Amino acid sequence: MNRKVAAFLGRHNFSIHQDINSIVEAMLFDMNEGLSGRPSGEDMIRTYANPPSQATAGKSVIVIDAGGTNFRSCLVTFDSNGNPSIDFMEKTRMPGVDRELSKKEFFDQISANLEHLKDKSSSIGFCFSYPVDIQEDGDGVLINFTKEVKAPEVEGSHIGKELEKALKEHGWKNKLHVSMLNDTVSALLAGAADPDEGMKYSSYVGFILGTGMNSAYIQTASPEYKNLKTQIINCESGKFDKVARSDFDISFDKKSEKPGIGIMEKLCSGAYMGPIAFEAVTAAGKENLFSEKLSEKLSQLDSLTQIEMDSFLHAPYSTNSKLGSIMAECAKDDDYDVLFQLLDALVERCARMAAAILSACVIKSGEGKTADKPVCILCNGTSFFKTYKVRQRVLGYLEEILVKERGLYFDVISRENDITLGTAIGGLL
Template identity: 35%
Template sequence: MPKQKQLVKDFLKRYHMDYENIDIEENCKIFIDEMKNGLEGKPSSLQMIPTYITVDREIPLEEPIIVLDAGGTNFRVATCYFDREEKPIIENYKSYRMPGTYGEISKKEFFETMANYIKPVLQYSKKIGFCFSYPTEVLPNKDGRLLQFSKEVRVKDLIGEVIGENLLKTLRDMGLDGNKDIVILNDTVATLLGGKVKYPDRIFSSYVGFILGTGTNTCYIEQNCNIKKAKALVEKSGFTIINVESGGYSKAPRGLIDEEYDLQTVNPGEYAFEKMLSGKYQGGLIATAIKKAAAEGLLSEAFSKKFDKISELTAKDINDFLYYPYSKSILSTCCSEEGDDAIILYHIIDCIIERAAKLVAINLSAILLKIGEGINPCKPVCITAEGSTFYKSKLFKDKLDYYIKDYLNDKKDFYCEFVQAENATLIGAAIAGLLN
């Protein structure tokens, strides 16, 4: 092994950040135990939120539905229907600025802004599918109560409010048609549903939705009899989509650098899993590791002086270095041309992304093992994946594929396939609204 790589491995091992000592089998069992505890209403770092959304029935064809997608930046509005070939047709598409992203607004202004956005499409359907990408408690009537907003969206007195109910009331107060059936779901659930219709002629044993971008989350289809904390479901036959809220998982093996970086974030002690692998935190975690490595002499003094001037390191900065290590990127310009800085830096990044891929493999493998689906390679589990970190990270996907094959395929004889679905959130919102 080259000496630079060995130096980095030894360094990360001292801080318990090495990926090699993570046992996938052992950690899958721990993840599954947390899933079961969450489903039964016992203490767990996985919320396992029942969505009350099912996929058991056939999608009605040629029936239009209003679809909404409230994201971190944009609020998208459209209508959608499925043609006779079951192909989703999106029409009347408009994208607006997400209310609350341009300064703090009142609850009244928030819902009135949304009402005005959807006013032009109200005539097209009595049904609304609303992808609301913020932590929300889904209610048995498939509406949703807001648990929290991100820092980018600021609305007074909205926490704890029921989203669909307030929107429909606002429409009626404005003299508009508020006599609608509305279904609230999050982006991970919408992604799963969008993937379900991606290949209508293919047979999959089950479906999983996976997000790895700014943050991370997972959802899957669970038997109702296992959702013991939901009285409305546990005695009812069939299946329901579960929002795992996997970003909050706290049982993954964290290292000393994880703990040090966690203290620098705005929410120490929360979303531990997300901070180990998602795009929002990748730059900060790797920057913390780099500073520690520089302090121990793995990087040159000249590198340290230049790196100390960088106020923030992003996932894009890391990718820029990986693609163009000898360019004028932020990290490249810190490296000494004569020494081993670039090589040491590469191995630090490579090892931390390798660990992230292994953790994601644990997350996804645990779900397949829990539900017992994917044992027939001709009918794999369909994992619809979305997110910039999943698709744009130079190193991540190949590493994930390796662990999926090595552990899930070769050792456990379970099979899955990753797919990407265009406009998954809008299409998923349409499916949820039409079927539920």
């Protein structure tokens, strides 16, 4: 690494190559605490659900996917052979992203978004990508919003019951049943429902690395955990807090919508990687890591997004990106190398954190002990698949940590419309 960059990052407590196994062990401790009912960073939410033993057939379900940025809704119909079809798909903005909403405004906006699906089914699968305490009847109580969604009155509410009430007020006539799922649970269910041909898996993991970050796995029943039957566990991995933070992370966290919440997520998910990069780049400019003219130009930046930093990493000498055009105008000497390595350090950390989360889930599942029946990991999210070298690095670290060091086997897959189909399956469990 460029010595100036190494010294700068070290000065600001940014660990360039954190030991992944140390993070894995800390996560396994945290997961165990959460499952045992003791305080932990991760919520370790019981879902009371498992992948269905046979394909869903002959039913329709309304699917809602409330993500970090977008709100999608559609109707999924399974034919007599269990083949799904998706109709009436619409996408809009997630309520509460652009401005703060009251509880009534939040559910009224959702109801308006679902008008095109009115009374098309009595079953609703609601993928709600925020920490929710799932109830045995399938409803869920919102613990807190993340990803900078602003609707504080909704926290503590039974999301399903509130939605049913709002839809009735908007003229829905069917008796509704809403099943709440996290997006990682939907991803896991999609992987279980659509394995690669000729493959058998010993267990399943769902992983999201997009605007936010989270994971889910299947926990086997154990006397160690009171009243816990074998079921899918939503880990809320983004809330893991037993991890080192740099000055840049702490500085941004103080400015965020909810300081102190979502520590792991703020280190590397799409909603936060750009702002953390902004903190690092502007600090580097003030400390003369760049040439004088470039430092002055970078000091005029008012923000930086993940897309903008990623565009530079993919093509540093292109002038089509925000940073690339600035560099072409006034970069000198080793400015390109310094900026590239500074931004790449953030991506490297993201990959290591993702590998730690996935390793912990596979280890905790207790499966993947033979190569012919690996643990199936369904990954979803643009940050995983499109951010500069994240996917390649994660796979390399998993091979080292799981296969070479522990003799545990895994298979990473992806599926088109995975969250939609997994939510549809969950909505009919």
